[in-house]
Amino acid sequence: MKTQLKKGTLEMCVLALLARADSYAYELVSRLADCMEISEGTIYPLMRRLQGEGWVSTYLVESPSGPSRKYYALTEAGHDSLASMQTEWQEFVAEVNSVLVPPQGSAAGAIKRDNPQGGNK
Amino acid sequence: MKTQLKKGTLEMCVLALLARADSYAYELVSRLADCMEISEGTIYPLMRRLQGEGWVSTYLVESPSGPSRKYYALTEAGHDSLASMQTEWQEFVAEVNSVLVPPQGSAAGAIKRDNPQGGNK
DNA sequence: CAATGTACCTTGTAATGCAAGGTATCTGTT
DNA sequence: AACAGATACCTTGCATTACAAGGTACATTG
Numbered sequence: 653m654k655t656q657l658k659k660g661t662l663e664m665c666v667l668a669l670l671a672r673a674d675s676y677a678y679e680l681v682s683r684l685a686d687c688m689e690i691s692e693g694t695i696y697p698l699m700r701r702l703q704g705e706g707w708v709s710t711y712l713v714e715s716p717s718g719p720s721r722k723y724y725a726l727t728e729a730g731h732d733s734l735a736s737m738q739t740e741w742q743e744f745v746a747e748v749n750s751v752l753v754p755p756q757g758s759a760a761g762a763i764k765r766d767n768p769q770g771g772n773k
Numbered sequence: 774m775k776t777q778l779k780k781g782t783l784e785m786c787v788l789a790l791l792a793r794a795d796s797y798a799y800e801l802v803s804r805l806a807d808c809m810e811i812s813e814g815t816i817y818p819l820m821r822r823l824q825g826e827g828w829v830s831t832y833l834v835e836s837p838s839g840p841s842r843k844y845y846a847l848t849e850a851g852h853d854s855l856a857s858m859q860t861e862w863q864e865f866v867a868e869v870n871s872v873l874v875p876p877q878g879s880a881a882g883a884i885k886r887d888n889p890q891g892g893n894k
Numbered sequence: 895c896a897a898t899g900t901a902c903c904t905t906g907t908a909a910t911g912c913a914a915g916g917t918a919t920c921t922g923t924t
Numbered sequence: 925a926a927c928a929g930a931t932a933c934c935t936t937g938c939a940t941t942a943c944a945a946g947g948t949a950c951a952t953t954g
Contacts, residue, residue, distance in 0.1 A: 656941065657865050659910055660777025665872045672874065674889065678932050687868045691912055696934055698910085713889050718931040719919040723889060738873055744778050745866055747808045751786045752859055753793065777909065780941055799901045812943055817903055819941085839900040840950040 662690055663698060664737040667707060667730055676713075676721040699724060707733050783811055784819060785858040788851055791829060797842040820845060828854050 669675060669683055677695045684690050690698075702708045707730030713721050726734070790796060790804055798816045805811050811819075823829045828851030834842050847855070 654781075654861065654865070655911055655939090656781025657862070659780040659941085660775075661869050662911080665869060668873045676932075677934095684872070687871050688865075692933085693912055693914080693935080694910075700934095701910095715920080715931075717920060719933070721889075721932070734874070740775065741778070741869070741873070744775065744809075748782050748786060748862065750808050751805070752789045752862070753855070776942055777911095780910085783942080797901075798903095813902085814904080814943055814945080815941080821903095822941095836900075836951085838951060840902070842901070 658688070658690075661741070662694065663702065664734065664741060666690075666695075666698060666702065667726060667734040667737070670708065670724055670726040671731065671734060674723045674725045676723050679721075680724075702730070705729075705733070779809070779811075782862070783815065784823065785855065785862060787811075787816075787819060787823065788828065788847060788855040788858070791845055791847040792852065792855060795844045795846045797834075797844050800842075801845075823851070826850075826854070 665684060665688070666680055669680060675683060677699050678692070680699075681690055681692060681695055699708070702724070703710065707727055708724045709727055711723050711725070713723055715721050786805060786809070787801060790801060796804060798820050799813070802811055802813060802816055820829070823845070824831065828848055829845045830848055832844050832846070834844055836842050
């Protein structure tokens with residue numbers, strides 16, 4: 653189920669990380685691994701999408717020990733989109749939470765079970 | 774983007790609504806419309822999935838003015854799954870929020886922008 | 895009868911995760 | 925030199941789950 657939860661959030665998370673510091677894709681994978689995971693098969697098409705939207709720009713930097721690194725930087729439009737996405741996310745979370753049942757402890761006497769007629773199919 | 778955010782949450786939201794009161798599918802659509810939307814094309818395959826998992830049971834009730842209604846009730850396993858999903862959801866929300874940048878007002882001086890080398894591709 | 899509302903349902907499509915496969919560049923070892 | 929390992933990039937096929945659109949069936953009303 654976690655995979656489905658992630659859908660719709662990873663673009664925003666990547667933009668948020670880039671708002672803190674420019675990164676190359678491979679590094680983003682490890683930076684995100686601290687709290688949630690994104691696979692390499694996901695990050696590259698995702699970065700291509702973000703670039704296609706004009707939310708990130710890129711530049712190449714020689715690596716100290718390996719192939720060059722393609723860094724991504726947030727554009728002004730990227731900042732705007734991130735802010736917009738975060739607002740949408742917070743609203744979405746509030747919506748979902750308004751549907752959920754309170755935790756077990758406090759729900760014992762508060763939940764009203766109702767059914768139009770007893771019995772099963 | 775909202776559509777993608779919903780993925781992974783609708784099953785849980787439906788289970789949560791059923792925890793409050795049994796419902797038929799068409800009614801669930803309108804009950805959920807209060808805070809988020811789920812289309813009819815979604816609800817029926819979703820209910821079939823929940824039933825396949827043994828999380829809901831069904832029974833038929835004559836409608837006062839129309840075709841019969843197929844009510845869904847949460848099973849014990851459904852209750853357990855709902856609790857488990859809600860825990861996962863809360864953890865997921867915390868994970869995402871830990872990645873996001875604070876709101877604009879307080880972030881003005883706290884965000885440290887870092888890039889390994891200036892310039893664009 | 896037709897129109898409308900209710901209730902059920904399926905199907906094709908779009909989008910976005912993941913796993914697995916691949917290429918290229920550097921460093922170290924044999 | 926060749927090879928192995930790490931780094932960094934990338935693509936492709938697949939699975940999953942939303943949505944829109946299409947459809948059927950039942951009751952009521954005009």
